[in-house]
Amino acid sequence: MKSQVFFIFVAIFCLVACEQTEPEGKTKTHFSVSSSRYVSFSSGNLQYQASTNSWRFAGNQYDVIGEDNVNVSESYDGWVDLFGWGTSGYNGRMPYMTSEKDLVYTETAAIAGTNYDWGIYNKILNDERSVGVWRALSADEWYYLIFERKDANKLNAWSEVNGVVGLIILPDDCVLPNDVKFESVSNYGEDFEMVNIYSLEEWAKLEGVGAIFLPAAGQSIDKYVGRVNRTCFYWSSSFGAFDGTAAYFSCDTFGPYPFDDAASAPYHNAFAVRLVRDVQ
Numbered sequence: 001m002k003s004q005v006f007f008i009f010v011a012i013f014c015l016v017a018c019e020q021t022e023p024e025g026k027t028k029t030h031f032s033v034s035s036s037r038y039v040s041f042s043s044g045n046l047q048y049q050a051s052t053n054s055w056r057f058a059g060n061q062y063d064v065i066g067e068d069n070v071n072v073s074e075s076y077d078g079w080v081d082l083f084g085w086g087t088s089g090y091n092g093r094m095p096y097m098t099s100e101k102d103l104v105y106t107e108t109a110a111i112a113g114t115n116y117d118w119g120i121y122n123k124i125l126n127d128e129r130s131v132g133v134w135r136a137l138s139a140d141e142w143y144y145l146i147f148e149r150k151d152a153n154k155l156n157a158w159s160e161v162n163g164v165v166g167l168i169i170l171p172d173d174c175v176l177p178n179d180v181k182f183e184s185v186s187n188y189g190e191d192f193e194m195v196n197i198y199s200l201e202e203w204a205k206l207e208g209v210g211a212i213f214l215p216a217a218g219q220s221i222d223k224y225v226g227r228v229n230r231t232c233f234y235w236s237s238s239f240g241a242f243d244g245t246a247a248y249f250s251c252d253t254f255g256p257y258p259f260d261d262a263a264s265a266p267y268h269n270a271f272a273v274r275l276v277r278d279v280q
Contacts, residue, residue: 029171030172031212031276032144032145033141033142037141037278038278038279039141039277039279040276040279041212041275042126042274042275042277043057043061044057044058045061045063045081045215045272046058046081046124046275047065047081048080048083048096049078049079049080050076050094050095051077053089055118055124055125057124057125057126058081061207061212062161062162064164064218065078065082066218066229067225067228069082069270070220070225072096073096080095081272081273082270082271082272083118083273084097084270085111085265085268085271086105086106086108086111086117086246086267088117088118089121090114091116093106093116097268098220098268099268100222100266100268102267103244105268109239111136111237111246112138112237113135113237117135118134118273119133119134119135120134133277133278134275134276134277135275135277136237136275137274137276138237138247139236142236142249145169146249149172155170155172155174156184157182158196158251159196159198160194160196161213162198164216166215167216167232168212168213168214169212170211170212171210171212174210176209177206180202182196182206183195183196214232215232216229216230216232217233218233219231219233219271221270222268230252231250231252232249232250232251232272233248233249233269233272234248234271234272234274235248235273240264240265242264244267245265245267247263248263248264248265249263
């Protein structure tokens, strides 16, 4: 009888432990961002609500706030998903900031590993048990993911999901569903046109094999919102190529190979944020 009680106790303990350590808000597949580091992406772009000082991941990977980002303010009760660099809320760098004075945004040359990184400093509603486990990719990690990992140019594609334009990134060694066509950037040419147009049913199959979708959330500068559903701007945690700038990843609907691999922008530009967790 005692042994049965013991095993029941152990089973309950293991169940609780698993529930406490099982990460929420992340994708199930891994992506290499260096020769020795792998990450899982968050389940959607980062969003913020000023009136409650709350952070969450978008409910779907293709969700974007778009033009409504223009409403951002200290008391706004809607959600926004475009942020100035390092505006995690730490040390007065608030996510609703729209100042054009870059020096008010950060005192550091890079936000990697600091509380200015949105994922390190904040509790995410989709993953309330975790603080300090999410982070932004560095510029080098973005570059490795898009250009340098094995078969990199076969694992990315400019696509449209549920009417939203963006970039699909496949996990390492991905096996695509047999009934879903995927034309990667390896086939792009001067006559490039959008062919990866997916219904929600087709996207569910791609998401089921671990695909990531970065929607073209656009940008905001001094509350002017533009290039929504045209350009992906995603902050990195790295300092930019020039003083007072931060590095970011960008891709656009124009051009045969729509990536900018050496981009940097003033801190006050507001771009999207997609966080990752390191795979231990």
